Amino acid sequence: MNVAVVNWRDPWHPASGGAETYAWELARRMARAGHAVSFVTARAPGQSRAETRDGVRVRRMGGVFTVYPLVLLWLLVRRTRFDAVLDCQNGIPFFTPWVLPRRTRILCVVHHVHDRQFGLHLPWWLAAVGRFLEGPVSRWTYRRHTGVAVSPSTVRAMRERLRWIGPIHLVHNGVSTAPPESDVPRSPVPRVVCVGRLVAHKRVGLLLDAVAELREQRPDLVVDVIGRGPEEAALRARLPGGVTLHGYLPEEEKARLIAAAWVHVTASQGEGWGLCVVEAAALGVPTVAFDVEGLRDAVRDGETGWLVPEGGTPAADLAKGLGAALDEVADELTDLGPDTYNMKCRKWAGRFSWDASADRLMALITGADVEER
Known part of the structure; x- marks a missing residue:
């Protein structure tokens, strides 16, 4: 088959993230x-x-916005060439059905619903346009096409908030993290790692506030923040003691830092899935996260991590959740039994495979009878 994958960025773009990993894998x-x-x-x-x-x-x-019309023009010129198109919605899809013949199999991939995040990144009027395109326009455009979601949270959000009427199938993320070439011992002191893009909705600032409180009781606490993004300069200007902002790291070095940590943490206000959560789990590291869309699917509360309730005082709640997690992990650092967080995390991550996800996606593209979820 001749397939086009259209995605806002590629994995080598300086602002790439989990959506780019998904599309590329x-x-x-x-x-x-x-x-x-x-x-x-x-x-x-x-x-x-x-x-x-x-x-x-x-x-x-094209760039941030011009990529959309340019991709549509590129496809229009080649409209009879492709058997299938994977149209990836990173807030706004490419609306490829507008320029492709009806016989082309089009799958719209949605990582998470952005309606509540547009206002964090855009002026109010542009955020309103984004919500209109993501909601009514997308719902009408893809009503006869297959939707692909990466988590049960996304399926629910598409049905309830976008009022999506077409079929939606679940195709999970796989796991990309390769284990370090040699064994990495757990840090002798409490160590927390945070992996992700440094953008507003990831709320890394909440982690910095929580660390300042945690170090009052744990002065030896060390925190590694791995990632880059537009919030980096503001975060560097307010780093508390014990926190290192690494920026981008090669995969091997990133894996070694994660493997040495006691706990992985994300303060995001919502995700499609939380690829970094399962990548940490593959290295035996549990995650502390807020109980929000996507992350409540990637974290099995009490087994592969802990979910912090939303709605209170976020920084204080995160500090409390992290403190409790560090206490629990400290009690089993030398325990290699099957019921440790380390082993349960590895078992959970072992359920996800890019090969299996690609097989399921190809079954959808070829029109095989795949159960809707």
């Missing part, structure tokens, strides 16, 4: 299976317009 597996795959995306400064990686043809055009 599936694209490269489709290419490996013998399909002709084009990955069509925006072009960051310094990136080439075209290249081939892992058998996938990458085509880059």
Whole structure:
């Protein structure tokens, strides 16, 4: 088959995140299976317009907003070429049904519903446009096409908040983290790691506030924040003691820091799934997160981590949740039994595979009878 994957960014874009990992891991597996795959995306400064990686043809055009009309024009010119299109909605989809023939199999991939996040990143009038495009316009455009969600939370949000009427199928994230080449011992002092893009809705500032409170009782607490983004300068200006902001790290170095941690934490106000949560679990590290969309699916409360209730005083609640988690993990640092958080995390992460997700996606593309979820 000839397949186009259209996504806002590619994994080498400086602002890439979990959505880019998802789109790329599936694209490269489709290419490996013998399909002709084009990955069509925006072009960051310094990136080439075209290249081939892992058998996938990458085509880059446009910026944050101009990528949408340029991709539609690119597809319109080639409208009879593709058998299937993976239209990835990163807040706003590409509306590919507007330019493609009806025979083209179009799957709209939704990571999470952005309606409550538009206001954090955009002026009010542009946020209103975003909600209109994500809601009524998308609902009408994709009403006859298959929806793909990455978590049960996203399925519910699509039905309840976007009033999505078409079929929705669940295709989970896999796990990308490769274990370090040599064993990494747990840190001898309490150590917390936070992995993710430094953007407003990730609320890394709440973690910094919580750390300041936690270090009053645990002065040896160490915190590693891994990631980059527009909030980096503001966060660096207010780092409390014991916190290191690493920015971007190569995969091997990132894995070593995660593996040495007692606990992984995310303060995000909502996710589609929480890829970093399961990547930490694959290294045996449980996660503390707020009980919000996506993260309540990726974290099995009391087994592979802990969910902190929303609605109180966020920084204080996060500090309390982290403190309790560190106490629990401290009691089993030398225990290698099957009921430890370490082992339960690894078992949970072992349930997710990019190969299995790609197989399920291809079944949807080819029209196989796949159960709707």
